[in-house]
Amino acid sequence: MKELLKELAVRILRTLEDNGYEAYFVGGCVRDWLLGRTVHDIDICTNAHPGDVMRLFPDHVPTGLQHGTVSVRLDGQMFEVTTYRVEGTYEDYRRPKEVRFVSDLHLDLERRDFTINAMAMDRFDRLRDPFGGRDDLRDRLIRAVGTAERRFREDALRLLRAVRFAAQLDFSIEPVTLAAMEQTAPLLSHIAAERIREELHKIVDSAAPQKGIGLIVQTGLAGFSPLLDRLFRTSHEQAWRLVHLGTLNQKWALLMYAARFDPQEARTLCLQLRMSKREAEAIAQFVGLLAALRPDWDEPRDVEWGRLLLQAGWPVCMETDNLLQACWWKRKDRRSSRSLIAAYESMPVRSLRELAVTGRDLQAALERKPGEWIQRVLMHLLEQTALHGLPNTPEALVEEARREVARHEH
The missing domain is CATH 3.30.460.10 (Beta Polymerase, domain 2)
Structure with missing residues (x-):
C-alpha cells in the first residue's frame, strides 16, 4: 500500500x-x-x-x-x-x-x-x-532550522512538536534547541488548548512517553498550567508504563494516579485541555477506581471484583485490570485478570435488567410511593443476588426488599 x-x-x-x-x-x-x-x-x-x-x-x-x-x-x-x-x-x-x-x-x-x-x-x-x-x-537529533529561538517565537506550538518528535522517534533534542525551548517555554500560554491537547495526546501515546514527559519537565513547557505541570513533574518516573496500555484514557488515568490526583482534579485538567465530557468522565472514573484499589507499583495482589463489576460493569473492569497490569508490570502475574473472569462468570445475575422484579413491582408489592428508595433497594437486591446467594425469584426479592426498606427506616 x-x-x-x-x-x-x-x-x-x-x-x-x-x-x-x-x-x-x-x-x-x-x-x-x-x-x-x-x-x-x-x-x-x-x-x-x-x-x-x-x-x-x-x-x-x-x-x-x-x-x-x-x-x-x-x-x-x-x-x-x-x-x-x-x-x-x-x-x-x-x-x-x-x-x-x-x-x-x-x-x-x-x-x-x-x-x-x-x-x-x-x-x-x-x-x-x-x-x-x-x-x-x-x-537521532531534533534540531531547529536556523535560529532556534526565532523558530519557537514564530510558532510556539513547535515547542511541543519538538518534544513529540523526540518521543515518537526516541530522539534527543540538540542542546542549543533545548536551551531555546527553556527560554521560550512561557509562549505556550498563547496557544489554543485544543492544539496543545493534540500534541500532548501524541506524546503520551508515543513509543517513548517517558522521554517526552521528561523533556516537558526539564524545559518547563507545562508551566502555563499549574495542574498540568504538577501532573508531569509528579508522574514522569512512571511514564514508561504507558506503552503497556491500549487507550489514551487509560494512559492519562495512569499518569493522574501516579500524580495522586483525585477524580475532580482529573476532570478539571481534562476540561482545561478541552477533552470531551465523555473522555473527562471516563478518565476521572478510572482515577477514582485506582484510588479505591490503591495498587502499589510492581506489587500484585488479589482484587475483590464483585462489587466493582456491579457498579462499573464488565468493560470498565476489564480496562481497570489493564491499568493494574501496567501498575504491576515488572512483577505482573495476571492473578487479578483470572479473578475478574472468575467473578464475572460465577455471577447468577449481572445487571438490574436480569432481576426477577422491577421498580414498579416493588412499588406495588410494598404499597409505597415512587422515590429514590427504589433505585437503592434494587441495587441492594442485585448485590445480594449476584454475590450472596439470594434467589432470583419474585417472592424472595420482594421479601428482601421489605426487610431492606425496614432496615433503612429504623
Missing part, C-alpha cells in the same frame, strides 16, 4: 515537471522514508502557483489557497501540493500575517521547523538537504 501511495504521488510530480515546473516530496514523508517508517500522508512542494496546480489537476480541493495549498485527488487518495513560500511576520505566536510565493526551494525549506522536516526528495529519490537533516536523523 505504501508503495502504491508513492507511485500515485510520483504521477503528480511527473505531471508538474512535464509542464515545466519543479516538484518535490517534502517534510514528514521524506523523513519517514529515510527512517524506514510507514508513510500515511505525502506532501508535495512546487514552484507552480495554486492556479497552475488547479488547472493541471481538475480533481482537486482548494484547501488552503491563502497558504498556497491545493489538495489533489488521485484514485481516491488526497495529496497536498503547496507552492514554495516564505512567511512574513508571525502574529499571536502561531500564524504568519502573510505568505509570499517564491521560486526557490531553499527559501521554502529554511522556513520549516526542524532539520529532519526540512528535506525534499525528487521522484528519483535524490535528496535536497541544505540543513543537514539526514545527518541529524543518523545522530
Whole structure:
C-alpha cells in the first residue's frame, strides 16, 4: 500500500515537471522514508502557483489557497501540493500575517521547523538537504532550522512538536534547541488548548512517553498550567508504563494516579485541555477506581471484583485490570485478570435488567410511593443476588426488599 501511495504521488510530480515546473516530496514523508517508517500522508512542494496546480489537476480541493495549498485527488487518495513560500511576520505566536510565493526551494525549506522536516526528495529519490537533516536523523537529533529561538517565537506550538518528535522517534533534542525551548517555554500560554491537547495526546501515546514527559519537565513547557505541570513533574518516573496500555484514557488515568490526583482534579485538567465530557468522565472514573484499589507499583495482589463489576460493569473492569497490569508490570502475574473472569462468570445475575422484579413491582408489592428508595433497594437486591446467594425469584426479592426498606427506616 505504501508503495502504491508513492507511485500515485510520483504521477503528480511527473505531471508538474512535464509542464515545466519543479516538484518535490517534502517534510514528514521524506523523513519517514529515510527512517524506514510507514508513510500515511505525502506532501508535495512546487514552484507552480495554486492556479497552475488547479488547472493541471481538475480533481482537486482548494484547501488552503491563502497558504498556497491545493489538495489533489488521485484514485481516491488526497495529496497536498503547496507552492514554495516564505512567511512574513508571525502574529499571536502561531500564524504568519502573510505568505509570499517564491521560486526557490531553499527559501521554502529554511522556513520549516526542524532539520529532519526540512528535506525534499525528487521522484528519483535524490535528496535536497541544505540543513543537514539526514545527518541529524543518523545522530537521532531534533534540531531547529536556523535560529532556534526565532523558530519557537514564530510558532510556539513547535515547542511541543519538538518534544513529540523526540518521543515518537526516541530522539534527543540538540542542546542549543533545548536551551531555546527553556527560554521560550512561557509562549505556550498563547496557544489554543485544543492544539496543545493534540500534541500532548501524541506524546503520551508515543513509543517513548517517558522521554517526552521528561523533556516537558526539564524545559518547563507545562508551566502555563499549574495542574498540568504538577501532573508531569509528579508522574514522569512512571511514564514508561504507558506503552503497556491500549487507550489514551487509560494512559492519562495512569499518569493522574501516579500524580495522586483525585477524580475532580482529573476532570478539571481534562476540561482545561478541552477533552470531551465523555473522555473527562471516563478518565476521572478510572482515577477514582485506582484510588479505591490503591495498587502499589510492581506489587500484585488479589482484587475483590464483585462489587466493582456491579457498579462499573464488565468493560470498565476489564480496562481497570489493564491499568493494574501496567501498575504491576515488572512483577505482573495476571492473578487479578483470572479473578475478574472468575467473578464475572460465577455471577447468577449481572445487571438490574436480569432481576426477577422491577421498580414498579416493588412499588406495588410494598404499597409505597415512587422515590429514590427504589433505585437503592434494587441495587441492594442485585448485590445480594449476584454475590450472596439470594434467589432470583419474585417472592424472595420482594421479601428482601421489605426487610431492606425496614432496615433503612429504623
